[in-house]
Amino acid sequence: MPPLQFDPPPAAPDASEDAAVRDWLTLSLAPRIGPRTFLRLLEQFGSPSAVLAARDTQLANSGLKPDTIAALKRPDPDQLAPIFAWAKRPEAHLITLIDPRYPPQLAEIADPPPVLYARGQVAWLAEPQLAIVGSRNPSAAGREITASFARWLAEQGLIITSGLAVGVDGAAHSAALERGASIAVLGTGPDQVYPAEHRDLARRLVERGVMVSELPPGTGPLARNFPRRNRLISGLSLGVLVTEAALNSGSLITARLALEHGREVFAIPGSIRNPLARGCHALIRDGAKLVEEPDDILAELAPRLRAELTAAERPALSTRSANRSNSSPMTISASAQPPLVPTTPLSPEQAQLLQTLGHDPANLDELTERTGWAVEQISAMLLLLELEGHVSCLPGGRYARVSSAT
Structure with missing residues (x-):
């Protein structure tokens, strides 16, 4: 089935395009020039502009072939114009490796894409993510388990990342959007939806999540591009969960890349008679963490989440929080983590929030009314306080101080 293409691009852009981005x-x-060659040239010359200004002999000495040098010296305007035209759409974002919006997790891998093309709420790209991948033809039970895990983890505040394929990917995206946000990493350009049956899902992802690709607009569904995108799925995430996969599944590639990237790998076991469980069993034999409940994953990721949120709070907690969608405040359940003993000194704002909370449970609306602070700021502070063991999240979205909190 051919990919679905969004509305035709507007007229070609004017001369005000950013020269550096060009x-x-x-x-x-x-x-x-792939990501590794791009990075090598950046290290050697300092910037793309410097590479383009270098003499032909310098570029040849750097290992570039004549056709590559010719393309750098005489870029095709017909190749660039559609990209700038696409980037003028309200929901479109062109993000280079030095852009502050570039996801820091992805920048850590050995071959990060120099340019990302994204549609939707790009602030989610920097938030803690869990990738969920698996079979394109899951069993009914595998689909239900995938949706259950994605829904619960999204409700706790993790962004669910996957590849927009049919089967497990689609189930994970759809369930996550019911309670939070989701990110789709594409094997096509950002203006394509493949498979086309995910048209409505793609529109919801743009509204409440992100669709992101390293491929420029206009790139169709070429088979060679889909394995490449697996490293982005892994690189964006703190960990990868495989819910159901055969031994030859492409999901195992994502899991292996996760290990190379230093990410956690989780797998759900199944029946020994189910061929779609064999990939998960192979991962478990190779050291992946066996999970039976979604809070097993949060318990394992808690130290990384705590480190990320502590670092985020220091420079600009309220700014980072304000970029989150109001539909999914970060509220990770205390039951998802091992008991923590509060050890980190409270900031003045945290101490004030604890004092305002008092000794009776309260919800976000009540705390907003008492403090006058933005709900996003309170939500982010509560998550950090919960990870440090000062508060617990109760049913109904209420929060309470733990007995040991001061």
Whole structure:
């Protein structure tokens, strides 16, 4: 089935396009320049602009072939114009590796994409994510388990990341959007929806999540591009969960990449008679963590989540929180983690929030009314306080101080 393409692009852009971004695109789109070569050239010359300004002999000495040098010296305007036209859409974002919006987790891998093309709420790209991947033809039980895990984890505040394929990917995206946000990593350009049956899902992802690709607009569903996107799924995430997969499943590639990236790998066991459980069993034999309940995952990720949120609170907690969708405040359940003993000194704002909370449970609306602070700021502070063991999240979205909290 051919991919679905969004509305035709508007008229070509004017001359006000950013020259630096144009240089990033020119270098990234040149033949024979992949992410690793791009990074090597950046290290050698300092910037894409410097690469383009270098003499032919310098570029040849850097290992570039004549056709690559020719493309850098005489970039095709017909290749760049549609990209700038696409980038003018309200929901479209063109993000280079040095852009503050570039997801820091992804920047850590050995071959991060020099340019990302995204549609939707790009602030989610920097938030803690869990990838959920698996079979394109899951059993009914595998689909239900995937949805159950994705729904619960999204409700706790994790962003669910997957690849928009049929089967497990689609189930994970759909369930996550019911309670929180989701990110789809595409094997096509950002203006394509493949498979086309995920048209409505894609529109919901743009509204409440993100669709992101390293491939420029207009790139169709070529088989060679889908394995490449697996490293983005892994690189964006704190861990990868495989819910159901055969031994030859592409999901196992994502799991192996996760290990290379230093991410956690989780797998759900199944019946020994189910061929779709064999991939998960192989991962478990190789060291993946066996999980039976979704809170097993949060318990394992708690130290990383705590480190991320502590670092985020220092420079600009309220700014980072304000970028989150109001539909999914970060509220990770205390039952998902081992008991914590509060050890980190409270900031003045945290101490004030605890004092305002008092000794009776309260919800976000009540705390907002008492403090006058933004709900996003309170939600982020409560998550950090919960990870440090000062408060617990109760049913109904209420919070209470733990007995040991001061």
